Amino acid sequence: MVKCTKKEIRRLKTALRWKGHPQQRQRIQMVLLRENGMTQPAIAESMGVSRSTVNRAHMAYDHGGLKALRRKPSGGRKRENMPVAEEKALLARFAKAAGAGEMLNIHDLKAAYEKAIGHETSNSTVYNLLIRHGWRKLMPRPFHPKRDIAAQNAFKKRVPQCCQESPAGCRQAWPSLAHHVRRRSALRPDEPPATVLGTHRHPPRGRLPAHS
Numbered sequence: 310m311v312k313c314t315k316k317e318i319r320r321l322k323t324a325l326r327w328k329g330h331p332q333q334r335q336r337i338q339m340v341l342l343r344e345n346g347m348t349q350p351a352i353a354e355s356m357g358v359s360r361s362t363v364n365r366a367h368m369a370y371d372h373g374g375l376k377a378l379r380r381k382p383s384g385g386r387k388r389e390n391m392p393v394a395e396e397k398a399l400l401a402r403f404a405k406a407a408g409a410g411e412m413l414n415i416h417d418l419k420a421a422y423e424k425a426i427g428h429e430t431s432n433s434t435v436y437n438l439l440i441r442h443g444w445r446k447l448m449p450r451p452f453h454p455k456r457d458i459a460a461q462n463a464f465k466k467r468v469p470q471c472c473q474e475s476p477a478g479c480r481q482a483w484p485s486l487a488h489h490v491r492r493r494s495a496l497r498p499d500e501p502p503a504t505v506l507g508t509h510r511h512p513p514r515g516r517l518p519a520h521s
Contacts, residue, residue: 313344324375336366336378343367390426390434393441399425400442 325337342352353360369377403413419435
């Protein structure tokens with residue numbers, strides 16, 4: 310156990326009045342209670358924590374001071390192979406070729422990445438690296454293996470010129486298909502009236518409808 314000086318005790322009491330994380334304030338209280346002469350079992354019972362928690366707080370303060378009592382941030386890239394700045398520098402070597410329209414070979418990038426980190430890695434790690442820095446995969450449009458390029462070009466020539474200029478001209482060039490669609494308009498002479506909901510009367514029960 311390391312005995313604190315009066316200056317360190319004043320710093321601990323000042324830090325206790327800060328608006329910090331409750332876990333940090335609790336650790337400071339554990340150190341102050343030790344300076345008041347309380348044992349670790351008594352501190353653990355009064356604070357409602359285990360003895361190991363009190364022991365870790367005391368050891369952290371003895372080795373690192375007040376900064377060691379701060380709450381460590383959770384999350385983040387704890388198992389990263391290299392910092393983000395080094396990843397950007399690595400991709401900058403391939404960005405010039407990609408900007409010129411050349412295809413980026415993933416195997417070359419993976420080899421350079423493995424050389425930089427000093428060990429082998431998977432392909433998914435390299436793809437995640439590209440996604441993290443905003444790179445995307447570009448591929449040519451798929452095509453049928455039995456396509457007929459001559460027939461495709463002939464079909465493109467048959468398309469009216471108005472369709473390439475404006476959609477309005479395309480609608481005027483092609484014949485209207487309205488006569489093929491039965492619209493809701495005025496009744497024709499040979500068309501029976503449609504039954505409206507609620508107007509059809511059913512015959513009374515027990516009677517058959519009259520036949521003409």
